[in-house]
Amino acid sequence: MNLNIDAEKQNTFDAIVVGTGISGGWAAKELTEKGLKTLVLERGRMVKHPDYPTATKDPWQLPYAGKPTQEDLKQQAKQARTGYTISQSTKHWFVNDLENPYTEVNRFDWMRGYHVGGRSIMWGRQSYRLSDLDFEANAKDGIAVDWPLRYKEIEPWYDYVESFIGVSGQVENIPQLPDGKFLPPMELNCVERDLKKSVKDKFGRLVTIGRVAHATAPLPHSPQRGTCQYRNLCSRGCPYGGYFSSNSSTLPAAEKTGLMTLRPNSVVHELIYDEKQGKATGVKVLDAETGEQVEYFAKVIFLCASTFGSAFIMLNSISNRFPNGFGNDSGELGHNIMDHHLSVGARAEVEGYEDQYYFGRRANGFYIPRYRNYDGEKRDYIRGFGYQGSASRQGWADQIKELSLGAALKEAVTTPGKWTVGMGGFGEILPNHANHVVINKEVKDKHGLPTLTFDAILRENELKMRKDMANDAVEMLTAAGFKNVTPYDREIGIGLGIHEMGTARMGKDPKTSVLNKFNQVHACKNVFVTDGSFMASSACHNPSLGYMAFTARAVDHAVNELKKQNI
Template sequence: MAPDKNDTYDAIVVGTGISGGWAAKELTEKGLKTLVLDRGRMVRHGEYPTATKEVWELPYGGRATQEDLQRHATAARTNYVVTQATKHWWVDDNEHPYGETKRFDWVRGYHVGGRSLLWGRQSYRWSPMDFEANAKDGIAVDWPIRYADLEPWYDHVERFIGVSGQSEGLAQLPDSTFLPPMEMNCVEKHFKQSMSTNFRRTMTIGRTAHLTAPLTHAHSPQRGTCQTRNLCIRGCPLGAYFSSNSSTLPAAEKTGNMTLRPNSVVSELIYDEANGRASGVRVLDAETGEQLEFKARVIFLCASTFGTAHILMNSTSSRFPNGFGNDSGELGCNIMDHHLQVGASALVEGFDDQYYVGTRPNGVYVPRFVNIGKDKRSYIRGFGYQGGASRRNWTRLMNDPVLGEELKQKASEPGPWTMGLGGFGEILPYHHNRVTLNRDRKDKHGLPTLTFDCEIGENERLMRIDMANEAATMLEAAGYKNVRALDRGYSMGLGIHEMGTARMGRDPKTSVLNSWNQVHACTNVYVTDGSCMTSAACQNPSLTYMALTARAVDHAVQELKRMNI
């Protein structure tokens, strides 16, 4: 359709999750009239339907029905539990199917805010060694940036969102700009000391995007401090944890420069052959089925790793017959995640006279210690641990044979202490781990679906052995009982940290994006979500997405001023 004045903007942002929210905030605050598109329904901060409900106020005692489990089958088979309190966040797999050559757990939420409402909030900087690892190991391609390029943008992001944590002075886990740390409980403090004494290893409180004190700026008056309810998965009406809904989107709206359009499924980029640039996007209105076009000088794709890959692969032209910007053939390839469901647990004695206050929405973190310095293993890269200690609750008695007064007495007393460590291990960027478009199978909108074909390799399998054994060894050294090493198995996607598909690199022949997150072959298109990642490290990636996005926006605005894009 022919554009008119209502169809043309300075910038378009596709997606409102962690990266899209930051792109919207930074672009609008720099004065650009920005259209922000999300394929899902509108969710405003505070409009979280189950956030304050008790379990007895929910149908079926909060339990999912068989129909719920069938409609949200992917989420139901992963770490996320489908309940009456959370089911509205998960994608209906019947309406939005995908294919699996090998099992892939693609957990999605189609709504404004995306997975920024659902994430685990763990916020860790990557280190210099993470950005240098590919070059050092001769794996895949070299990152086109280094830690020094991103360091000021980590600062910028952390000051705005608020990250609580403890400085540790570790080279492999650079310290952040922190709010006060949450407190470890008595068993965690004991284990921390044991690790230091027995192994000279560090355990710290999780670095998490929760407000433990007021922000150091006055730009987010809608955000309050964490009340340790640990109901974060429902959405936080206090705005205590960072989400696009509670933080970046309100900031963008305040500028008066943002037009937010929900229920807008971006199907493809529009390529202007004459000028060699992207002129806009094609959109399907999810409510009316109307086909629309919107124009802009610069476009930010932040639709999630596979949302962005889908748009790029579906955007074909005579210039890009194999997908937008896919001169290298790397589009859709190099899928990474963090492998997990491996570690150890133990029973802890001697602390039965102690408990904790509240339900802290955070755990402890053990930074990577393998393949650092003199430590050399039979595999490359490494892993960290997340976990914590707690006392078992009344659910431990569900299979207990006692009844009546004895059962009441047992239920009134807290159970034993347990301590657990779960590993987050790095997955290498293998070219053959890929996603492709299936034009024969359509979703509810008539768009092609994705098919996944990826799995971990030998390097990851060797790492998993160490992830279980090292966790058990540390728990045993602390004197804990019934130590159990475990490996429950893993399928790609389960870590919910999908990365790759449109990686950054130095050479257009082997990568999709340059050092500024621009598509090599079309520099007015920026990609700053997980699809841009060149390697995975072992730390949670969301903080790095935010820093990359803020850096890319600053570059885009400067390039627009110079008339270079």
Template sequence: MHLNIKAEKGNTYDAIVVGSGISGGWAAKELCEKGLKTLVLERGRNVEHVKDYTTAMMNPWEFRHRLQFTNEMKENYPIQSRCYAFDEATQQFWVNDKENPYNEVKPFNWLRGYQVGGRSLMWGRQCYRWSDLDFEANAKDGHGVDWPIRYKDIAPWYDYVERFAGVSGQAEGLPQLPDGQFLPPMEMNCLEKHVAARIREKYNDRIITIGRIAHATKPMQNGRQCQYRDLCARGCPYTGYFSSNGVTLPAAAATGNLTLRPDSIVTEVIYDEQKGRATGVRVLDAHTLQTVEYYANIIFLNGSTLGTAFILLNSVSNRFPNGLGNDSEQVGHNLMDHHYGVGASGEFDGFEDQYYNAGRRPNGIYIPRFRNVNAATRQKDYVRGFGYQGGAGRGRAGSSEGVGAAYKEAQLVPGKWGMSVGAWGEHLPYYENKVTLNKDKKDKYGLPTLDIDCAFRDNELAMRKDMQQSAIEMLEATGLKNVHGYDDMPPPGHCIHEMGTARMGKDPGTSVLNKWNQVHAVKNVFITDGACMTSSACQNPSITYMALTARAADYAVKEGKKGNI
């Protein structure tokens, strides 16, 4: 339905941002602070900071099912419940799988949060910069297309977003993992410190450092500071970690330029063939099912990798019969996710007189990439590399089963120290890994669903062997006993780091976006969520989305003022 002229005027803004998650929140903040009247459209429900974190302060015994899975949860959340952060306390932040179907051409775990803030409420919060090792990889080994940017282009924007978001960490001086603007690092426990020291003794090409994480380890804006509760996925009433709800959206709202509209499913971008530009977006109201159009000069798509791919593919016109900006036939292709679920764990004899001295630290250790970093570390079986995350701790000596006073007493006796490390590996950009619209299978709104056809291939499988073996060797070399490797091989999507589908590039014939995250053929549309990524590296990607978003918003506003958009 098209709106009349009066309604069109009332529905016109300077900018529209689709999605309110990590990148959408940053787009909202930057555009609002630069003076643009900005409409943020979120397909899910409204979640108000603090007020709607209804389980954040609950004790385990206050939950009806003591945080265990119920048959109803298994039935309605068969995919979401596979996530480590899903339980009775957090299920309200995850989509109902039965109500949000998609089609697995090959196994793919699409883990989603449809609400204001998106997955910024439940994310793992690990923040690692990319380096030129990552930005140059495609050009050097021939996989995918060359990135149109290098580290120097994004480095000042990493600085900018880290200072505002609050990222704690330890500077290490590694070229493959650039240091950032860090708050004081969290502390490793005694076994982690011991293993880190032994790693430095045994190896000259790797280290263990504390995780770099978006937690305020000292007071920041509005006094926000991490309380070491480790209940982050429930939403943090102390704003201890970075989320759109707690940090960027309030900053946007403080300008008076923000309009937030939840329950608004963006179905397509409106393209004006005579003007050669996008004029707005078409929205389906999730409750009334009525269609509304909103208009703006600048449009940012931040609906997540697959959400943005859907919008582009569903935005068809005479100019773009196969989807908005899809001249290159790359929209929907080159889907990536990190492959993980492989590593090793072991036990340690010692430190029986010590326990944790860092409270419930919501963080672990990190072992930066050390394979294919230079000629000395080049591998013959695979390209690219991986990093490890993990940690050490003590279990309980007593059995996990029992009843009565003796059982309770046994639970107070600490068990042996142990440590586990798991690898996150790079997934190459394959054209064959793709999403397409399935117009025969509709969702409850009558919209097409996505067919997801994505797999890990020979390079990832070869890498996994090294990911497991190196983990075993390191733990054994540092004194752990009974070391066991594992490889659970979860399917793509499970790492929740999906990337690609609208990649950046230098050539409009082989990419969707330019170096400023602009759609090549539609200069007033920007994409800065995971869809824009040209390769996946092995680092958690969210801090890179933030930096790219701030950079693109700055460019969009400056070019808009010049009349170039």
């Protein structure tokens, strides 16, 4: 008996954080800096900054010219659906689909990285704020549930996280895309600047440089981070700390407090619920290396395991109190899957500008904020979309077939090719109860744990929107005078935007939502969920900045409630 009590004491902390990605890193930083002894659990392997194995390799140092082998594509067939994830320089960041299977009623693209830092190593770093246009949309349109807060409540937390992570951007003063605490913006190139002028003059729309979590100036509070080196090899991991990741930023901050215990290879698969106390007391963990089952205990638990990681843990946590999944009194747990639909837009060739070029490899592009169904305009669908794109000069590779020799060959291979430009849309997907995920007990992963089955599709509103996403891109590129403008609209599944959201949405009413406005489970106040699960609607731009802001705000609330002994 004493041994059990001693073991429980040894495994007891003030707080537990599940996951080390965008939101998990922030939860770890905030909890420890507020004085809580915090256990951080990561299901994957340890990765420490700046140890990213391919970050500084030259192309000739990668096997198979960097291309994936047939065995790579077999093991990572679903991860390869993006068209860019699986290469010799990046494949180690993505899961083995054979070891970590999932099933899909309709095509669903679930991109995952199981390691310390999670997808904060792999993310696209575009960082935008939700606005009241987004927070008010569900209520105005009469769909799903109203957000339980508005922009003014989250604005100071956006300020707080931006100041820490470093977001490069341009102040534009437009209400549908609130400005932030920006580092110096990266620059549009000559073609993009002319596109910006044309789009403004002819359509009244904005083209701005992307708002991106790259340090374009030193960050005194994070001396371990350097500034962006403009290598554009971000997908390999940045040894300079030029872009924000948990590894380079929030986890070192948490470690500095001396209050963080980080355990990799720890697969959390269930919450422990005490029916007498009406609280979650801890988590059940499978050691990925030894197969040992371990239990850890804490006063407060933050689920930051990614939208579907957290949904799995909650759905898999069955008790007398929660027979349909942890906190699932509303029946909404696992439902309302959202993402952003993409792979639609246009590209064009650009004549002229042969005497102009650019310096470095900018890890960013231009951004066109939402303009449809805004300011009184109404289409045959609701909500809207934005565009991300860029212009660049082609390389000299098309010259390798040249038969010229000597000076003529040298001239050919040192002359850049023609300019091209493209823009791709990011469209909002509406919350819909029918888009959902469930536990699949028939298919097990490599640990013998059940897996997930997805059933989610693009619906009428998204399909109507895609027509405008292609046509508007053609219209803007044509109006700018570019040539051979070609639209595209590729068939995709939900998930390819890698912005999954909504499986434990927040709301005012426990009967229709899983979480309250502070990311607390309505039915269990000492459990917080701060990854994409909480989103009540998706807006049409990259959501990770919001996860950070809501996480910082949730920790602040949790610690205050702990002090008041309310949880």
